[in-house]
Amino acid sequence: MDFQTSVKTCLTQKYATFSGRGSRSEFWWFMLAYFIGMLVVSLVPLLPTLYVIALFVPVLAAGFRRMQDTGRPGWYFVIPSIYNLLMRIFGVGQVEMNPETGMPMEMPSTGGMMVSALLGLIGLVLAIVFIYWLTRPSEPEPNAYGAPPQA
Template identity: 35%
Template sequence: MTFADAVTRGFRNAFTFKGRARRPEYWWFFLFVFAGAFVIGLLEMLLLGRGSGTLVALFQLVIFLPFLAVGWRRLQDTGRPGWWLLVPSGIVVVSTLVSGSLTRAMMAGGMGNMMNGEPMGPGAMMGVGASATTVVALGVAQLLAGLVIIWWMSRPSQRGANTYGPEPRVR
């Protein structure tokens, strides 16, 4: 499969979460997404004199569903359910919620009053410490989940038919 074939197939199957995608299809499409964001960001910086990231964000919004679909099918090609791709994203959501509670704990515990030279209470310190530990643990979990996903994406296709369909033909 060539680069152009992978990009064409990625867009043609943008809403297809059934079936399987071989390694070249996924990794060529990955390269397209990475290079596209890089080039668009570079052009935005050169043409506008600053990198606001608006065009890159728009590109990523357009490419999100096709990229998710090809990744989903790639995991299924290795015999794993595609929903595993959502685990790192779920960790980001939980981490965001926890960091919001960390901010609330700091403000409620008197962090805002520390600017006036007043000490923070012991209860607030415990809340901040527990929340910070949770945020760090979630960051490590997200890193590990991402590494596992990359490892799975790099694995060979499962031979023969599997739960997700027949083995894609090699061309």
Template identity: 30%
Template sequence: MENYQQQGYNPQMPNPETSYLGFVDAVKICFNKYADFKGRATRAEYWWWYLCTVLVSLVLGWIPFLGWAVSVALLVPTLAVSWRRMHDIGKGGGWWFINFIPLVGWILWIVWCCQQSEPMPNRFGPRPC
């Protein structure tokens, strides 16, 4: 246990998988880390952001120029939170490119994004709280 405490693990810290991160907080975090590809993102942060982008696309997607502009504006934070989500489960962000493999890549991506966070600090930093 002493070795884990030296690495920044504190068993008294709230577990990010059980502590609640709401929709608004997750969207704020993603906009604050707009192009930050370093660090880790919890499951809740990733999936709330994904829901936000889907809702925005549904609402604004039918407006020709505005829908395109919003999609372009949300591309970078979507890539960043996806990259950080892979870091949270101990994988490099480059695994995002597996999405280009039809069907199999998407299924694998969804399975990985649904995995729990690593409880200990990993090579990408301490666990997010």
């Protein structure tokens, strides 16, 4: 599947299709288009938020289909996002900055820094595992999620 076909498939034909399987090329070409689009819209305030909201469903659907193509449940695709959200909500060791100097008001504790480092390491391991899963070849035979996708 080429770049244009992938984008067209993910944005029109399979916008909110969470069932079935998605090929490696479909997923990665669509992700490339998504990131290029994000770079373009990041030049205008408020547009990145609208862009993410508009493409939330197709990105999630493409990720679901790709995970299912490798034989894993599609909902696994949301695990890194949930982890990232929890890290942002319950962030440990966040430092308050002085608006005048741009310097920290006080240094975080050693314990807070250790917890932050550990949680960051967990996030790194999660990212590596998911990139590995998402780059695996399609299962050549039908699996629990359907027939192999047409490349």
